[in-house]
Amino acid sequence: MGTSLSPLLLLFLFLSASPLQLALSEPTQDRVALLSFITQTPHENRIQWNTSASACDWVGVTCDPNRTAVVELHLPGVGLLGPIPPNTLGSLSSLRVLSLRSNRLTGTIPDDLAGLSVLHGLYLQDNLLSGPIPTSFARLGRLSRLDLSGNNLTGEIPFAINNISRLTTLFLQRNKLSGSLPSISIDSLAGFNVSYNSLNGSIPKSLSRFPDSSFVGNLALCGDPLPPCNPFFPSPVPSPGSVQNPAGKAEKKKKKLSTGAIVGIAIGSAALLLFLILAIFLCLAWRRRGRQRKEKEPKVESTAAIGTRSGETGMTSSSKEEMSGAGGATAAERNKLVFVGRGGGYSFDLEDLLRASAEVLGKGIVGTSYKAVLEEGTTVVVKRLKDVVASKREFETHMELLGQVEHQNLLPVRAYYYSKDEKLLVFDYLPAGSLSSLLHGSRGSGRSPLDWDSRIRIALAAGRGLAHLHSSEPRLAHGDIKASNVLLRSDLDTSALSDFSLSPLFGSSAPPSRVAGYRAPEVLETRRPTPKSDVYSFGVLLLELLTGKAPNQASLGEEGIDLPRWVQSVVREEWTAEVFDVELMRYQNIEEEMVQLLQIAMACVALVPDARPDIADVVRMMEDIVNRTAEGDDTSKAGGSGGPTPPSAPTP
Ligand SMILES: *[C@@H]1O[C@H](CO)[C@@H](O)[C@H](O)[C@H]1NC(C)=O
Ligand SMILES: *[C@@H]1O[C@H](CO)[C@@H](O)[C@H](O)[C@H]1NC(C)=O
Numbered sequence: 249m250g251t252s253l254s255p256l257l258l259l260f261l262f263l264s265a266s267p268l269q270l271a272l273s274e275p276t277q278d279r280v281a282l283l284s285f286i287t288q289t290p291h292e293n294r295i296q297w298n299t300s301a302s303a304c305d306w307v308g309v310t311c312d313p314n315r316t317a318v319v320e321l322h323l324p325g326v327g328l329l330g331p332i333p334p335n336t337l338g339s340l341s342s343l344r345v346l347s348l349r350s351n352r353l354t355g356t357i358p359d360d361l362a363g364l365s366v367l368h369g370l371y372l373q374d375n376l377l378s379g380p381i382p383t384s385f386a387r388l389g390r391l392s393r394l395d396l397s398g399n400n401l402t403g404e405i406p407f408a409i410n411n412i413s414r415l416t417t418l419f420l421q422r423n424k425l426s427g428s429l430p431s432i433s434i435d436s437l438a439g440f441n442v443s444y445n446s447l448n449g450s451i452p453k454s455l456s457r458f459p460d461s462s463f464v465g466n467l468a469l470c471g472d473p474l475p476p477c478n479p480f481f482p483s484p485v486p487s488p489g490s491v492q493n494p495a496g497k498a499e500k501k502k503k504k505l506s507t508g509a510i511v512g513i514a515i516g517s518a519a520l521l522l523f524l525i526l527a528i529f530l531c532l533a534w535r536r537r538g539r540q541r542k543e544k545e546p547k548v549e550s551t552a553a554i555g556t557r558s559g560e561t562g563m564t565s566s567s568k569e570e571m572s573g574a575g576g577a578t579a580a581e582r583n584k585l586v587f588v589g590r591g592g593g594y595s596f597d598l599e600d601l602l603r604a605s606a607e608v609l610g611k612g613i614v615g616t617s618y619k620a621v622l623e624e625g626t627t628v629v630v631k632r633l634k635d636v637v638a639s640k641r642e643f644e645t646h647m648e649l650l651g652q653v654e655h656q657n658l659l660p661v662r663a664y665y666y667s668k669d670e671k672l673l674v675f676d677y678l679p680a681g682s683l684s685s686l687l688h689g690s691r692g693s694g695r696s697p698l699d700w701d702s703r704i705r706i707a708l709a710a711g712r713g714l715a716h717l718h719s720s721e722p723r724l725a726h727g728d729i730k731a732s733n734v735l736l737r738s739d740l741d742t743s744a745l746s747d748f749s750l751s752p753l754f755g756s757s758a759p760p761s762r763v764a765g766y767r768a769p770e771v772l773e774t775r776r777p778t779p780k781s782d783v784y785s786f787g788v789l790l791l792e793l794l795t796g797k798a799p800n801q802a803s804l805g806e807e808g809i810d811l812p813r814w815v816q817s818v819v820r821e822e823w824t825a826e827v828f829d830v831e832l833m834r835y836q837n838i839e840e841e842m843v844q845l846l847q848i849a850m851a852c853v854a855l856v857p858d859a860r861p862d863i864a865d866v867v868r869m870m871e872d873i874v875n876r877t878a879e880g881d882d883t884s885k886a887g888g889s890g891g892p893t894p895p896s897a898p899t900p
């Protein structure tokens with residue numbers, strides 16, 4: 249066996265039932281094509297394809313599970329030199345991904361690549377390729393990602409690109425493409441870049457949804473999102489209304505003057521009207537606000553009133569009395585808000601909390617959370633627990649324990665209140681919200697997507713917090729890992745896990761996690777979260793970051809299928825590229841990292857608890873991805889032929 253299994257093949261081994269399947273069959277035809285390619289193309293000697301070994305074990309080559317065909321070829325930054333020999337790679341009929349980026353390939357792009365009928369990704373960026381974009385590429389019906397940026401390509405962008413109906417990214421920046429932009433209208437297109445070419449003319453409407461940085465640096469491109477095309481210069485399409493005869497010109501001028509006057513009068517009266525409307529509106533708003541404030545006052549949402557307002561059965565009138573201190577001298581003692589850990593830094597009491605105005609943040613498994621703004625201005629989160637079975641003593645001991653947990657990636661409890669009928673927990677309030685709202689909130693409506701770097705930093709922060717819990721003394725399990733419990737800070741590296749280790753309060757009768765989708769399968773029986781079940785939930789969280797899909801989302805195809813099973817099925821049938829969040833498709837050169845994180849995630853969601861890695865190992869592997877990226881960036885910035893090494897290819 250060769251030592252250089254590619255990440256995708258490894259991934260497949262995770263997923264396939266038995267690795268023993270690896271009978272030594274050989275993709276005979278593809279092998280011939282690969283050898284023909286490599287012998288005609290000078291390269292660095294770190295590609296040492298051993299002709300006595302199977303082609304499936306060669307550096308950069310990935311085969312299908314039966315080892316009968318080559319499905320991916322990744323040779324980035326290995327010093328490939330000269331033209332791509334025709335009729336070599338074009339014969340790899342099962343090829344899904346071809347990456348020859350960051351080499352020194354010259355000459356034209358061979359036409360025969362268009363014969364790769366199942367190709368999903370073609371990455372030829374950062375070479376010295378010249379000549380036109382082959383129009384035959386229109387035949388690549390399954391192509392999803394096409395990256396030809398950073399070459400020396402000339403000619404026009406073929407209109408026939410419209411035939412590639414599944415295209416999600418088209419990167420053509422930093423070439424010498426000329427002519428005008430064809431009207432490319434492919435619905436699935438999520439990433440588009442033609443900046444730094446020699447294009448001219450106006451930007452077609454179908455492309456104006458992309459940012460200006462997709463178009464800058466061209467000879468004379470104009471129109472939305474770039475500055476408008478100047479109507480006084482000859483435009484490529486003369487506008488139908490333009491008048492040619494000089495006699496008409498004078499008439500037009502005269503007309504223009506009178507239009508100017510009309511416009512002036514119109515603007516003047518419009519402004520006056522606007523001013524009047526504004527004044528009336530302000531007046532009304534002022535009065536309404538006053539009325540609203542009056543209406544609101546009797547029912548300012550205090551934490552004490554919330555129970556009755558939301559129709560929950562939780563709070564009886566006697567407990568309300570007790571909470572508001574009407575229960576007598578003994579109650580006063582009992583009504584104390586107990587601060588734990590660094591919560592001692594706060595200076596409010598239960599009274600203040602009850603007077604605070606509150607707003608529901610969310611209803612979770614353990615109870616309802618409120619954002620409470622105290623009169624002094626402090627904002628905290630109050631969690632009203634339901635179905636607590638722990639005794640007062642157990643409750644206090646556990647809270648003291650949790651209050652001691654200090655880590656930048658964990659959000660510990662600051663204070664608690666325990667009475668027979670009411671149990672409250674107080675936490676710091678983080679205004680930036682949760683990962684769940686950032687990832688799934690108002691998708692599509694022009695929000696800025698969560699980029700890859702941010703996603704992996706948030707994942708690392710959550711992982712580090714979890715690792716701290718698992719290594720604390722006594723060892724704590726989180727028990728409720730999900731995207732809405734990952735709270736963000738402006739420095740994403742200090743994002744924090746909240747709501748940890750509360751399950752001991754609820755005993756084994758209550759399900760520890762009612763959020764299907766994140767729950768490890770064994771927890772359904774044992775009802776006890778463990779560090780291993782946390783790792784499962786963390787794996788689901790990673791899948792959520794990679795796919796952009798919420799684990800409890802109904803739209804995962806078949807009913808009742810969970811995210812891990814969905815990813816497995818897609819990877820098995822359609823291969824990896826299809827599972828990733830389309831919002832990530834606009835970033836370049838991250839596919840290998842995404843595949844690595846996907847591998848880690850899939851290891852975490854193994855059905856057998858013992859097969860899952862420890863969170864400490866998971867964090868280490870994620871740190872490796874981040875560090876390797878940083879190094880890769882350095883080497884590619886340093887220029888030269890050596891781009892980032894494919895992770896599948898340990899340099900000999
Ligand atoms: C090539 O592969 C054969 C069989 O796998 C092995 O015996 C041999 O040592 C390899 N040669 C090199 C140069 O790696
Ligand atoms: C790019 O192409 C032009 C002609 O099309 C050629 O003159 C130039 O040398 C090429 N540049 C590189 C870096 O290959």
Ligand SMILES: *[C@@H]1O[C@H](CO)[C@@H](O)[C@H](O)[C@H]1NC(C)=O
Nearest residue numbers: 421422440441443459461462
């Ligand atoms: C387009 O490419 C240019 C040059 O590489 C880059 O500066 C710009 O950010 C890219 N824009 C988009 C939207 O990808």
Ligand SMILES: *[C@@H]1O[C@H](CO)[C@@H](O)[C@H](O)[C@H]1NC(C)=O
Nearest residue numbers: 426427428448449468483484
């Ligand atoms: C755009 O450039 C092409 C040559 O690249 C030229 O033939 C055409 O006239 C130009 N169009 C405009 C509107 O400048």
